[in-house]
Amino acid sequence: MILIIYFLLPTISKAIQSYFVKYGEVKTLFKVMEALEAQLILIDDENKLITNSQFCFLQNRTLFAEGQTFQLPNYELDPFFENSDLLIDVFIQGNSEIYGLTINNRLFHANLKNKFTKLYDLNLTNDQNSIPQLIASSENLILASANNAYYLDFRNLENKGKIQNWQSRQIRYYSEIIDNYIFSAIGQDGLEIYFINQDYLSYRLDQQSIGLLAVDFRDFSIVKINGTNYFIYILCKINGVIIIELAIQNEKILSKLILKNIGSKTDGIALTMSFNEALFVAYKTKNQYYVIQFNIELISKKWGSVARFNISHKIVDIDVNDQYILVQGTHTHFLVYYLNKQDMIPFKLTSVQQFVLFDNYIYGTTSKNLFQFLPKIQPIQIKCFIDSDLKQIEQKYKLMYRTNQGWKQKEFKVNFNKKSFNISNNFIFFVLLLFLISILFFIAYRLYQNQREILTESQILEQKIRSLPQNRASKLLMPHTFRAVQPNAETRLHTNDFSDENTIVQKNKKIF
Known part of the structure:
Protein backbone atom coordinates (compact mmCIF):
# COMPACT_ATOMS: atom_id res chain seq x y z
CA MET A 1 0.00 0.00 0.00
CA THR A 62 -16.82 41.21 -17.17
CA LEU A 63 -20.37 42.08 -16.24
CA PHE A 64 -23.37 40.11 -17.42
CA ALA A 65 -26.96 40.88 -16.62
CA GLU A 66 -30.09 38.89 -15.89
CA GLY A 67 -33.29 40.85 -16.22
CA GLN A 68 -36.14 42.06 -18.40
CA THR A 69 -36.56 44.59 -21.18
CA PHE A 70 -39.74 46.23 -22.43
CA GLN A 71 -39.72 48.04 -25.74
CA LEU A 72 -41.62 51.24 -26.37
CA PRO A 73 -44.46 50.35 -28.80
CA ASN A 74 -44.19 51.66 -32.33
CA TYR A 75 -47.70 52.40 -33.50
CA GLU A 76 -47.03 52.69 -37.22
CA LEU A 77 -50.74 52.85 -38.01
CA ASP A 78 -51.35 55.65 -35.54
CA PRO A 79 -50.98 59.00 -37.38
CA PHE A 80 -50.49 60.81 -34.07
CA PHE A 81 -47.53 58.67 -33.09
CA GLU A 82 -44.18 60.28 -33.81
CA ASN A 83 -41.27 57.98 -34.60
CA SER A 84 -38.98 60.57 -33.01
CA ASP A 85 -40.52 59.90 -29.60
CA LEU A 86 -38.06 58.51 -27.08
CA LEU A 87 -37.90 57.69 -23.37
CA ILE A 88 -36.18 60.28 -21.20
CA ASP A 89 -36.83 59.29 -17.56
CA VAL A 90 -37.91 56.36 -15.40
CA PHE A 91 -39.59 55.84 -12.04
CA ILE A 92 -39.92 52.59 -10.02
CA GLN A 93 -42.97 51.90 -7.86
CA GLY A 94 -42.68 48.98 -5.47
CA ASN A 95 -40.97 45.88 -6.86
CA SER A 96 -42.94 45.36 -10.04
CA GLU A 97 -44.05 48.61 -11.66
CA ILE A 98 -41.89 50.70 -14.02
CA TYR A 99 -43.02 54.01 -15.51
CA GLY A 100 -41.15 55.67 -18.34
CA LEU A 101 -41.70 59.22 -19.56
CA THR A 102 -41.17 60.11 -23.22
CA ILE A 103 -40.02 63.39 -24.72
CA ASN A 104 -43.53 63.90 -26.10
CA ASN A 105 -45.16 63.51 -22.68
CA ARG A 106 -46.33 59.95 -23.13
CA LEU A 107 -46.21 57.50 -20.23
CA PHE A 108 -44.98 53.94 -20.82
CA HIS A 109 -46.06 51.55 -18.04
CA ALA A 110 -44.56 48.03 -17.62
CA ASN A 111 -45.39 45.39 -15.02
CA LEU A 112 -42.47 43.04 -14.27
CA LYS A 113 -44.60 40.19 -12.90
CA ASN A 114 -47.23 39.70 -15.61
CA LYS A 115 -45.24 41.34 -18.46
CA PHE A 116 -48.05 43.84 -18.97
CA THR A 117 -47.21 47.02 -20.91
CA LYS A 118 -49.29 50.01 -21.90
CA LEU A 119 -48.62 53.40 -23.45
CA TYR A 120 -50.65 56.43 -22.29
CA ASP A 121 -50.93 59.66 -24.24
CA LEU A 122 -51.12 62.29 -21.51
CA ASN A 123 -52.04 65.24 -23.77
CA LEU A 124 -50.10 67.69 -21.63
CA THR A 125 -48.60 70.99 -22.67
CA ASN A 126 -44.96 70.44 -23.53
CA ASP A 127 -42.45 72.73 -21.82
CA GLN A 128 -40.13 73.83 -24.62
CA ASN A 129 -37.56 75.32 -22.25
CA SER A 130 -36.61 72.14 -20.36
CA ILE A 131 -36.95 68.37 -20.33
CA PRO A 132 -39.43 67.24 -17.65
CA GLN A 133 -38.47 64.92 -14.80
CA LEU A 134 -40.64 62.05 -13.58
CA ILE A 135 -40.98 61.93 -9.77
CA ALA A 136 -43.63 60.44 -7.50
CA SER A 137 -45.37 60.90 -4.17
CA SER A 138 -47.33 58.23 -2.30
CA GLU A 139 -50.39 58.81 -4.50
CA ASN A 140 -49.33 60.69 -7.62
CA LEU A 141 -46.81 60.71 -10.40
CA ILE A 142 -45.52 64.20 -11.01
CA LEU A 143 -44.04 65.60 -14.22
CA ALA A 144 -41.82 68.46 -13.09
CA SER A 145 -40.22 70.91 -15.52
CA ALA A 146 -38.84 74.45 -15.18
CA ASN A 147 -42.13 76.25 -15.83
CA ASN A 148 -44.90 73.67 -15.28
CA ALA A 149 -45.75 70.58 -13.26
CA TYR A 150 -48.55 68.02 -13.64
CA TYR A 151 -49.84 65.29 -11.35
CA LEU A 152 -51.15 61.84 -12.39
CA ASP A 153 -53.14 59.57 -10.10
CA PHE A 154 -51.50 56.12 -9.76
CA ARG A 155 -54.88 54.43 -9.38
CA ASN A 156 -56.38 56.18 -12.42
CA LEU A 157 -53.98 57.77 -14.86
CA GLU A 158 -56.88 59.55 -16.52
CA ASN A 159 -57.14 61.60 -13.34
CA LYS A 160 -54.53 64.26 -13.99
CA GLY A 161 -54.14 68.00 -13.75
CA LYS A 162 -51.77 70.95 -13.63
CA ILE A 163 -50.20 72.03 -10.34
CA GLN A 164 -51.32 75.62 -10.08
CA ASN A 165 -48.84 76.87 -7.49
CA TRP A 166 -45.79 75.59 -9.38
CA GLN A 167 -43.23 78.39 -9.68
CA SER A 168 -41.77 79.17 -13.09
CA ARG A 169 -37.97 79.14 -12.97
CA GLN A 170 -35.27 79.85 -15.49
CA ILE A 171 -33.82 76.38 -14.98
CA ARG A 172 -34.58 73.35 -12.85
CA TYR A 173 -31.81 70.77 -12.45
CA TYR A 174 -33.02 68.01 -10.14
CA SER A 175 -36.13 67.34 -8.07
CA GLU A 176 -36.94 64.70 -5.46
CA ILE A 177 -39.86 63.89 -3.16
CA ILE A 178 -39.14 63.14 0.50
CA ASP A 179 -42.16 62.50 2.74
CA ASN A 180 -44.72 65.11 1.63
CA TYR A 181 -42.24 67.66 0.30
CA ILE A 182 -40.81 68.28 -3.15
CA PHE A 183 -37.21 69.51 -3.12
CA SER A 184 -35.97 71.09 -6.32
CA ALA A 185 -32.54 72.52 -7.20
CA ILE A 186 -33.02 75.69 -9.24
CA GLY A 187 -29.49 76.89 -9.89
CA GLN A 188 -28.68 80.43 -8.86
CA ASP A 189 -32.15 80.82 -7.31
CA GLY A 190 -31.24 78.23 -4.66
CA LEU A 191 -33.41 75.33 -3.45
CA GLU A 192 -37.18 75.20 -3.67
CA ILE A 193 -39.42 73.24 -1.29
CA TYR A 194 -43.09 72.45 -2.06
CA PHE A 195 -45.66 71.31 0.53
CA ILE A 196 -47.68 68.62 -1.30
CA ASN A 197 -50.43 68.37 1.33
CA GLN A 198 -50.93 72.14 1.35
CA ASP A 199 -51.72 72.79 -2.32
CA TYR A 200 -48.04 72.90 -3.22
CA LEU A 201 -47.23 76.03 -1.30
CA SER A 202 -43.52 76.73 -1.74
CA TYR A 203 -40.56 78.00 0.22
CA ARG A 204 -37.19 78.98 -1.24
CA LEU A 205 -33.74 78.69 0.28
CA ASP A 206 -31.52 81.32 -1.34
CA GLN A 207 -28.13 82.85 -0.59
CA GLN A 208 -29.61 85.30 1.91
CA SER A 209 -31.51 82.74 3.98
CA ILE A 210 -28.50 80.38 3.91
CA GLY A 211 -25.91 83.05 4.61
CA LEU A 212 -23.77 82.87 1.47
CA LEU A 213 -22.75 85.54 -1.03
CA ALA A 214 -23.95 83.52 -4.02
CA VAL A 215 -25.21 80.00 -4.83
CA ASP A 216 -25.65 77.80 -7.88
CA PHE A 217 -27.33 74.55 -6.81
CA ARG A 218 -27.17 71.61 -9.27
CA ASP A 219 -27.73 68.39 -7.32
CA PHE A 220 -28.51 67.26 -3.77
CA SER A 221 -29.07 64.28 -1.50
CA ILE A 222 -31.22 64.23 1.66
CA VAL A 223 -30.75 62.32 4.92
CA LYS A 224 -33.69 62.26 7.30
CA ILE A 225 -32.78 62.71 10.98
CA ASN A 226 -36.22 62.39 12.57
CA GLY A 227 -39.81 63.29 11.81
CA THR A 228 -39.14 66.98 11.20
CA ASN A 229 -35.38 67.40 10.66
CA TYR A 230 -33.22 66.71 7.62
CA PHE A 231 -29.63 67.11 6.47
CA ILE A 232 -29.35 68.26 2.84
CA TYR A 233 -26.06 67.74 1.00
CA ILE A 234 -26.07 70.19 -1.92
CA LEU A 235 -23.69 70.34 -4.89
CA CYS A 236 -23.01 74.02 -5.52
CA LYS A 237 -20.93 75.26 -8.45
CA ILE A 238 -19.71 78.22 -6.36
CA ASN A 239 -19.23 76.83 -2.84
CA GLY A 240 -18.48 73.17 -3.49
CA VAL A 241 -20.62 70.81 -1.44
CA ILE A 242 -22.54 72.50 1.37
CA ILE A 243 -24.53 70.85 4.15
CA ILE A 244 -27.69 72.44 5.53
CA GLU A 245 -29.84 71.28 8.44
CA LEU A 246 -33.57 71.83 7.90
CA ALA A 247 -36.36 71.75 10.46
CA ILE A 248 -39.80 71.59 8.80
CA GLN A 249 -42.95 71.86 10.87
CA ASN A 250 -46.33 72.83 9.48
CA GLU A 251 -45.55 75.68 7.07
CA LYS A 252 -42.41 76.87 8.83
CA ILE A 253 -38.89 76.00 7.73
CA LEU A 254 -35.76 76.74 9.74
CA SER A 255 -32.37 76.30 8.10
CA LYS A 256 -28.83 76.23 9.43
CA LEU A 257 -25.59 76.05 7.43
CA ILE A 258 -23.41 73.26 8.87
CA LEU A 259 -20.48 72.98 6.43
CA LYS A 260 -19.39 74.50 3.13
CA ASN A 261 -16.52 74.35 0.62
CA ILE A 262 -16.31 70.55 0.70
CA GLY A 263 -14.25 69.33 -2.25
CA SER A 264 -13.68 71.21 -5.48
CA LYS A 265 -15.84 74.30 -5.84
CA THR A 266 -16.52 74.47 -9.57
CA ASP A 267 -15.90 71.00 -11.04
CA GLY A 268 -18.76 68.99 -9.55
CA ILE A 269 -21.11 66.99 -11.81
CA ALA A 270 -23.32 64.98 -9.42
CA LEU A 271 -23.43 63.67 -5.85
CA THR A 272 -25.07 60.86 -3.92
CA MET A 273 -25.09 59.34 -0.42
CA SER A 274 -24.44 55.70 0.48
CA PHE A 275 -26.28 53.56 3.04
CA ASN A 276 -23.80 54.53 5.79
CA GLU A 277 -24.01 58.21 4.84
CA ALA A 278 -20.70 58.35 2.99
CA LEU A 279 -20.69 61.13 0.40
CA PHE A 280 -19.69 60.49 -3.23
CA VAL A 281 -19.16 63.34 -5.69
CA ALA A 282 -18.36 63.08 -9.42
CA TYR A 283 -16.02 65.69 -10.92
CA LYS A 284 -14.54 66.78 -14.23
CA THR A 285 -11.16 68.55 -14.37
CA LYS A 286 -10.15 69.47 -17.93
CA ASN A 287 -10.57 66.10 -19.71
CA GLN A 288 -10.34 63.89 -16.63
CA TYR A 289 -13.36 62.41 -14.85
CA TYR A 290 -13.25 60.96 -11.34
CA VAL A 291 -15.33 60.24 -8.22
CA ILE A 292 -14.28 61.24 -4.69
CA GLN A 293 -15.52 59.49 -1.56
CA PHE A 294 -15.78 61.84 1.43
CA ASN A 295 -16.13 61.18 5.13
CA ILE A 296 -18.21 63.82 6.90
CA GLU A 297 -18.21 64.38 10.68
CA LEU A 298 -21.16 66.66 11.33
CA ILE A 299 -20.70 66.87 15.10
CA SER A 300 -17.11 68.11 14.88
CA LYS A 301 -17.82 69.85 11.54
CA LYS A 302 -14.90 68.14 9.80
CA TRP A 303 -14.58 66.39 6.49
CA GLY A 304 -11.93 64.50 4.54
CA SER A 305 -11.51 62.55 1.31
CA VAL A 306 -11.34 58.76 1.67
CA ALA A 307 -10.70 57.52 -1.86
CA ARG A 308 -10.51 58.68 -5.46
CA PHE A 309 -11.76 56.62 -8.42
CA ASN A 310 -10.50 57.71 -11.84
CA ILE A 311 -13.02 57.10 -14.63
CA SER A 312 -11.75 56.80 -18.18
CA HIS A 313 -15.00 57.96 -19.80
CA LYS A 314 -17.47 60.80 -19.47
CA ILE A 315 -19.62 60.88 -16.32
CA VAL A 316 -23.27 61.88 -16.67
CA ASP A 317 -24.62 60.83 -13.26
CA ILE A 318 -23.86 58.57 -10.28
CA ASP A 319 -25.88 56.47 -7.87
CA VAL A 320 -24.78 54.19 -5.01
CA ASN A 321 -25.87 51.23 -2.91
CA ASP A 322 -24.10 49.20 -0.19
CA GLN A 323 -21.85 47.44 -2.74
CA TYR A 324 -20.89 49.73 -5.61
CA ILE A 325 -21.16 53.13 -7.25
CA LEU A 326 -23.12 53.07 -10.50
CA VAL A 327 -21.41 55.55 -12.84
CA GLN A 328 -23.56 56.50 -15.81
CA GLY A 329 -21.74 57.55 -18.94
CA THR A 330 -22.79 57.90 -22.56
CA HIS A 331 -21.97 54.47 -24.03
CA THR A 332 -19.60 53.04 -21.40
CA HIS A 333 -20.64 52.81 -17.75
CA PHE A 334 -18.93 51.53 -14.60
CA LEU A 335 -19.68 49.63 -11.42
CA VAL A 336 -17.13 50.85 -8.87
CA TYR A 337 -16.87 48.52 -5.87
CA TYR A 338 -15.78 51.24 -3.48
CA LEU A 339 -15.21 48.90 -0.51
CA ASN A 340 -12.27 47.44 -2.46
CA LYS A 341 -11.00 50.95 -3.22
CA GLN A 342 -9.83 50.19 -6.78
CA ASP A 343 -12.15 47.52 -8.11
CA MET A 344 -14.30 48.67 -11.04
CA ILE A 345 -16.11 46.89 -13.86
CA PRO A 346 -16.89 48.70 -17.15
CA PHE A 347 -19.89 47.72 -19.26
CA LYS A 348 -21.44 49.07 -22.44
CA LEU A 349 -25.07 50.04 -22.94
CA THR A 350 -25.95 52.59 -25.57
CA SER A 351 -28.57 55.34 -25.46
CA VAL A 352 -29.05 55.20 -21.69
CA GLN A 353 -31.14 58.13 -20.52
CA GLN A 354 -31.36 57.30 -16.82
CA PHE A 355 -30.17 54.70 -14.29
CA VAL A 356 -31.90 53.99 -10.96
CA LEU A 357 -30.58 51.68 -8.21
CA PHE A 358 -33.28 49.88 -6.23
CA ASP A 359 -32.85 46.74 -4.06
CA ASN A 360 -29.55 45.83 -5.80
CA TYR A 361 -31.33 45.87 -9.17
CA ILE A 362 -30.51 48.42 -11.84
CA TYR A 363 -33.51 49.98 -13.54
CA GLY A 364 -33.38 52.45 -16.36
CA THR A 365 -34.34 53.57 -19.79
CA THR A 366 -32.69 53.68 -23.16
CA SER A 367 -34.22 55.66 -25.98
CA LYS A 368 -36.79 52.94 -26.75
CA ASN A 369 -36.70 50.51 -23.78
CA LEU A 370 -37.42 50.21 -20.10
CA PHE A 371 -35.15 47.65 -18.46
CA GLN A 372 -34.40 45.93 -15.18
CA PHE A 373 -31.35 43.76 -14.55
CA LEU A 374 -29.32 42.29 -11.72
CA PRO A 375 -25.60 42.78 -12.38
CA LYS A 376 -23.36 39.74 -11.91
CA ILE A 377 -19.61 39.51 -12.29
CA GLN A 378 -17.89 36.96 -14.49
CA PRO A 379 -14.52 36.49 -12.74
CA ILE A 380 -11.11 36.46 -14.40
CA ILE A 423 -7.60 11.75 -12.77
CA SER A 424 -10.91 13.08 -11.56
CA ASN A 425 -11.40 14.63 -8.17
CA ASN A 426 -13.73 11.77 -7.25
CA PHE A 427 -11.01 9.24 -8.05
CA ILE A 428 -8.46 11.16 -5.99
CA PHE A 429 -10.93 11.31 -3.11
CA PHE A 430 -11.60 7.58 -3.45
CA VAL A 431 -7.87 6.78 -3.37
CA LEU A 432 -7.29 8.94 -0.31
CA LEU A 433 -10.33 7.44 1.40
CA LEU A 434 -9.13 3.93 0.62
CA PHE A 435 -5.71 4.83 1.98
CA LEU A 436 -7.24 6.17 5.20
CA ILE A 437 -9.47 3.11 5.62
CA SER A 438 -6.44 0.85 5.10
CA ILE A 439 -4.54 2.67 7.83
CA LEU A 440 -7.50 2.33 10.21
CA PHE A 441 -7.81 -1.41 9.43
CA PHE A 442 -4.09 -1.86 10.01
CA ILE A 443 -4.28 -0.09 13.39
CA ALA A 444 -7.34 -2.15 14.40
CA TYR A 445 -5.62 -5.37 13.34
CA ARG A 446 -2.50 -4.53 15.37
CA LEU A 447 -4.63 -3.79 18.44
CA TYR A 448 -6.48 -7.06 17.97
CA GLN A 449 -3.19 -8.99 17.70
CA ASN A 450 -1.84 -7.34 20.83
CA GLN A 451 -4.97 -8.29 22.78
CA ARG A 452 -4.75 -11.89 21.54
CA GLU A 453 -1.12 -12.10 22.63
CA ILE A 454 -1.93 -10.70 26.09
CA LEU A 455 -4.87 -13.10 26.51
CA THR A 456 -2.77 -16.10 25.41
CA GLU A 457 0.05 -15.21 27.79
CA SER A 458 -2.49 -14.84 30.61
CA GLN A 459 -4.01 -18.24 29.91
CA ILE A 460 -0.59 -19.92 29.82
CA LEU A 461 0.42 -18.26 33.08
CA GLU A 462 -2.82 -19.35 34.74
CA GLN A 463 -2.34 -22.95 33.66
CA LYS A 464 1.20 -22.95 35.07
CA ILE A 465 -0.05 -21.57 38.36
CA ARG A 466 -2.82 -24.19 38.58
CA SER A 467 -0.22 -26.93 38.25
CA LEU A 468 1.76 -25.59 41.22
CA PRO A 469 1.19 -26.89 44.83
CA GLN A 470 -1.53 -25.01 46.64
CA ASN A 471 0.64 -22.99 48.98
CA ARG A 472 0.44 -19.41 50.07
CA ALA A 473 2.42 -18.14 47.08
CA SER A 474 0.08 -19.73 44.54
CA LYS A 475 -2.96 -18.29 46.32
CA LEU A 476 -1.48 -14.81 46.23
CA LEU A 477 -0.63 -15.13 42.55
CA MET A 478 -4.07 -16.46 41.51
CA PRO A 479 -6.50 -15.81 44.34
CA HIS A 480 -9.64 -16.06 42.14
CA THR A 481 -8.74 -19.68 41.22
CA PHE A 482 -8.89 -20.85 44.81
CA ARG A 483 -11.88 -18.73 45.87
CA ALA A 484 -13.87 -20.44 43.19
CA VAL A 485 -13.33 -23.99 44.65
CA GLN A 486 -13.19 -23.30 48.42
CA PRO A 487 -16.36 -22.97 50.52
CA ASN A 488 -17.02 -19.47 51.79
CA ALA A 489 -16.61 -18.45 55.41
CA GLU A 490 -20.28 -18.71 56.21
CA THR A 491 -20.43 -22.32 54.99
CA ARG A 492 -17.43 -23.32 57.11
CA LEU A 493 -19.08 -21.91 60.24
CA HIS A 494 -22.08 -24.18 59.71
CA THR A 495 -20.31 -27.34 58.57
CA ASN A 496 -17.48 -27.49 61.11
CA ASP A 497 -17.93 -27.81 64.86
CA PHE A 498 -15.09 -25.93 66.48
CA SER A 499 -14.73 -26.55 70.25
CA ASP A 500 -13.14 -24.01 72.48
CA GLU A 501 -9.88 -25.87 72.77
CA ASN A 502 -9.58 -26.14 69.03
CA THR A 503 -9.73 -22.39 68.61
CA ILE A 504 -6.24 -22.01 70.05
CA VAL A 505 -3.56 -22.47 67.49
CA GLN A 506 -0.98 -24.87 68.63
CA LYS A 507 2.62 -23.95 68.53
CA ASN A 508 4.52 -24.90 65.38
CA LYS A 509 1.29 -25.75 63.61
CA LYS A 510 0.73 -24.12 60.25
CA ILE A 511 -2.54 -22.29 59.57
CA PHE A 512 -2.56 -23.08 55.85
Missing part, protein backbone atom coordinates in the same frame (compact mmCIF):
# COMPACT_ATOMS: atom_id res chain seq x y z
CA ILE A 2 2.80 2.43 0.89
CA LEU A 3 4.47 1.72 -2.47
CA ILE A 4 1.19 2.41 -4.32
CA ILE A 5 0.77 5.77 -2.57
CA TYR A 6 4.42 6.60 -3.20
CA PHE A 7 4.04 6.15 -6.95
CA LEU A 8 0.51 7.58 -7.16
CA LEU A 9 1.04 10.93 -5.42
CA PRO A 10 3.35 12.42 -8.09
CA THR A 11 0.77 11.54 -10.74
CA ILE A 12 -2.00 13.20 -8.75
CA SER A 13 0.16 16.29 -8.21
CA LYS A 14 0.87 16.50 -11.93
CA ALA A 15 -2.83 16.13 -12.79
CA ILE A 16 -3.73 19.05 -10.51
CA GLN A 17 -1.11 21.41 -11.93
CA SER A 18 -1.29 20.40 -15.60
CA TYR A 19 -4.01 21.02 -18.18
CA PHE A 20 -4.60 19.50 -21.61
CA VAL A 21 -5.94 21.37 -24.63
CA LYS A 22 -6.84 19.77 -27.96
CA TYR A 23 -6.68 21.37 -31.36
CA GLY A 24 -9.70 23.49 -32.25
CA GLU A 25 -11.18 23.93 -28.77
CA VAL A 26 -11.25 27.10 -26.68
CA LYS A 27 -10.86 25.68 -23.22
CA THR A 28 -11.38 27.50 -19.92
CA LEU A 29 -8.75 26.11 -17.57
CA PHE A 30 -9.94 27.73 -14.35
CA LYS A 31 -11.45 30.86 -12.83
CA VAL A 32 -9.83 33.13 -10.26
CA MET A 33 -12.82 34.19 -8.19
CA GLU A 34 -11.03 36.56 -5.81
CA ALA A 35 -8.80 38.28 -8.40
CA LEU A 36 -9.35 41.99 -9.00
CA GLU A 37 -6.71 42.23 -11.71
CA ALA A 38 -4.19 39.78 -13.13
CA GLN A 39 -1.27 39.24 -15.49
CA LEU A 40 -0.40 36.01 -17.31
CA ILE A 41 3.17 35.40 -18.51
CA LEU A 42 4.86 32.51 -20.32
CA ILE A 43 7.96 31.16 -18.53
CA ASP A 44 10.54 28.42 -18.96
CA ASP A 45 11.54 25.73 -16.45
CA GLU A 46 13.85 28.24 -14.74
CA ASN A 47 10.97 30.74 -14.36
CA LYS A 48 12.44 33.10 -16.94
CA LEU A 49 10.14 35.13 -19.19
CA ILE A 50 9.67 33.81 -22.72
CA THR A 51 8.84 36.34 -25.42
CA ASN A 52 7.60 34.05 -28.18
CA SER A 53 3.95 33.41 -28.95
CA GLN A 54 1.67 31.88 -26.37
CA PHE A 55 -1.62 30.06 -26.72
CA CYS A 56 -3.25 31.05 -23.42
CA PHE A 57 -4.79 34.38 -22.50
CA LEU A 58 -6.62 36.17 -19.72
CA GLN A 59 -10.29 37.03 -20.01
CA ASN A 60 -10.78 40.00 -17.70
CA ARG A 61 -13.64 40.42 -15.29
CA GLN A 381 -10.64 33.28 -16.45
CA ILE A 382 -7.69 31.53 -18.05
CA LYS A 383 -8.49 30.32 -21.56
CA CYS A 384 -6.35 28.47 -24.11
CA PHE A 385 -6.58 27.77 -27.83
CA ILE A 386 -4.24 26.24 -30.41
CA ASP A 387 -4.92 26.47 -34.15
CA SER A 388 -2.65 23.61 -35.27
CA ASP A 389 -2.50 19.89 -34.58
CA LEU A 390 0.87 19.27 -36.25
CA LYS A 391 2.86 18.95 -33.07
CA GLN A 392 2.59 18.49 -29.35
CA ILE A 393 3.55 21.47 -27.20
CA GLU A 394 3.99 21.91 -23.46
CA GLN A 395 4.12 25.44 -22.03
CA LYS A 396 4.55 26.75 -18.52
CA TYR A 397 2.74 29.84 -17.26
CA LYS A 398 2.79 32.07 -14.23
CA LEU A 399 -0.37 33.90 -13.17
CA MET A 400 0.05 36.93 -10.93
CA TYR A 401 -3.15 38.43 -9.55
CA ARG A 402 -4.25 40.99 -6.98
CA THR A 403 -6.84 40.30 -4.29
CA ASN A 404 -8.11 42.29 -1.34
CA GLN A 405 -5.31 40.70 0.71
CA GLY A 406 -2.53 41.59 -1.75
CA TRP A 407 -0.75 39.99 -4.69
CA LYS A 408 -0.63 36.22 -5.22
CA GLN A 409 0.73 33.92 -7.91
CA LYS A 410 0.14 30.48 -9.37
CA GLU A 411 2.18 28.37 -11.80
CA PHE A 412 0.74 25.71 -14.11
CA LYS A 413 1.53 23.77 -17.28
CA VAL A 414 -0.56 23.37 -20.41
CA ASN A 415 -0.13 20.42 -22.78
CA PHE A 416 -1.38 21.09 -26.30
CA ASN A 417 -2.42 18.14 -28.50
CA LYS A 418 -1.26 15.63 -25.90
CA LYS A 419 -3.40 12.82 -24.58
CA SER A 420 -4.29 13.58 -21.03
CA PHE A 421 -4.11 11.12 -18.21
CA ASN A 422 -7.02 12.62 -16.36
